[in-house]
Amino acid sequence: MTQPDSPGAQWQALLQDAGRGHPPQARFEAAVEAILFAAGEPVELAVLASALEMEQTLCKTLLDRMLFGYNQREGGIVMRRLDDSYQLCSNPAQAACVRAVLDRKREVSLSPAALEVLAITAYNQPVTRAFLEQVRGVDSSGVVASLLEKELLEERGRLDAPGRPMQFGTTAAFLRCFGLSSLEELPPVDERGALIAQLEFQET
Amino acid sequence: MTQPDSPGAQWQALLQDAGRGHPPQARFEAAVEAILFAAGEPVELAVLASALEMEQTLCKTLLDRMLFGYNQREGGIVMRRLDDSYQLCSNPAQAACVRAVLDRKREVSLSPAALEVLAITAYNQPVTRAFLEQVRGVDSSGVVASLLEKELLEERGRLDAPGRPMQFGTTAAFLRCFGLSSLEELPPVDERGALIAQLEFQET
């Protein structure tokens, strides 16, 4: 290393360095852990890469390496990838004792109506209130409002149609709550033969 | 251990067990880490002990043992004891990159509605609320108010028309935000016809 202090050269050396736990990878992981811990919310790859002054592709390689090791240690904190973002959350295995301490208000609960709206939105996004109402057969604006507040849904701009209705889509928090890294991991559904696909999915 | 499943007996075994990293101590630390993480604020010893169903003195012994080990690993998170409470914080050694992300997280993006209002104003200034509303087809007063507050729009005197409506124009902050040195540098839009022709071109 000719310029040991330049962050670029330093990180670059990590790719060659196959061994885990070596100082550079450890330093990278400490920085990422600190950032994700402090942010609380999901942090985008682009933001992480720029804060660490490194290329996105390199950063992603190191993050995915970290992701694996971090969760293998089976600590109280786990790391999640949600689309292009990363987030730390408490380990579900520790749910019982966390609940014993946490304020009840922090616990998210979802009604059957909320789950229906989330399912319809997840598979058709972006969707309007009218579309949700059409599929469910009932007014869904109350449910949508509460899901917006829980940050499981977000506004996605207006539809180019009469009345310019607002459209909604799912969020990174949605992915996290349902243990998905991306929407592609949703149970697969075909157009009509959907139910069959669904059953097969459950059986495996 | 006569009652291996009783939490009390299980934890009690930890005191005899001098070696670190053994499953029981690791399980204790995972539980504590999860609790402190989710809480985000200092948690009292008494609360921790009761959540973990163990005696306070034993809990304290284990916590202090954990404290030492946790901070020795020099990760992104450190553990602190404050009087009778324990807390996780991001490692001060990582302050620079944490700040780089958190400051950036405070960056506000513009909503599609705000962009529309800014665009209409930029190309037609000065404009009234009524003009914006007519062009967009929706009430725009909330958006205008928020853009005034962000100092991207400013008042430009009243129009000499019935009701003497206020007119609005873009500001220097607007130019800065869009990296323009003057309004002449706005991407050119000629007449309506030209714009539509361009769109048709793009569509094919």
Next chain:
Amino acid sequence: MDQPMTYTLEVFEGPLDLLLHLIERNKLEVADIPVALLLEQYLAVVEQYREIDLDNLSEFLLMASQLLYIKSKLLLPREEGEEDPRDELRSMLEDYLRYRELADELERRFEQNGRRSFVKPREDFAESRPVLKPHSPDKLLSAYRAVFTGSLRRTPPPIAHFKGILTHSTVSVASKVFALSRRLLERRRLPMRQLFLAQPSRADIVACLMALLELLRLDRVQLLGEGDDLEVALQKGGRPA
């Protein structure tokens, strides 16, 4: 809460939920839909709920009128090539059932993840004022285009999404059948002129006329008098289905 109830009523998310419940209870397939049987049970449940002030009552009533309409259509001989009047309802039920099953799957995942894993509030760190993100000027141009010509980024939704909106006219005939029957139950007789004068739009008038014709053909109502004094009356012994 202080409702004096001697039995527990199930909570239904909406009319489709209730219909599915009835179909399951009768051990039927969604594909069959014996409308007459379902209608009877459906109305019985809605009637029960009316007493305890059901949410979304209007949607439940709208579905009742749609069932009523389908039932009346089924009584008529169908022309060749004409669609089964149950088709639309059947596909709505199938769609809804599909999403409800997906919702169950989501719930299972939620129990394993969201309900058991917690995130942390943002750490208090050096406070600073919100800063505006830099934006490319091209964003202004595309926003401007979006306003005037419709956005290129937003792709038009599939036609299927508008299915419900476009078929509302059909539904409104059914709702007129229902509304007219109810009014007649209260009043027994109505001047025909008044019936049409009260309609807010041309579409309503057309729907109302079709509803009237439907009820006449089903022998639910009769016309009395002649000329300008024509009156609509409930057929003797006729119940509005």
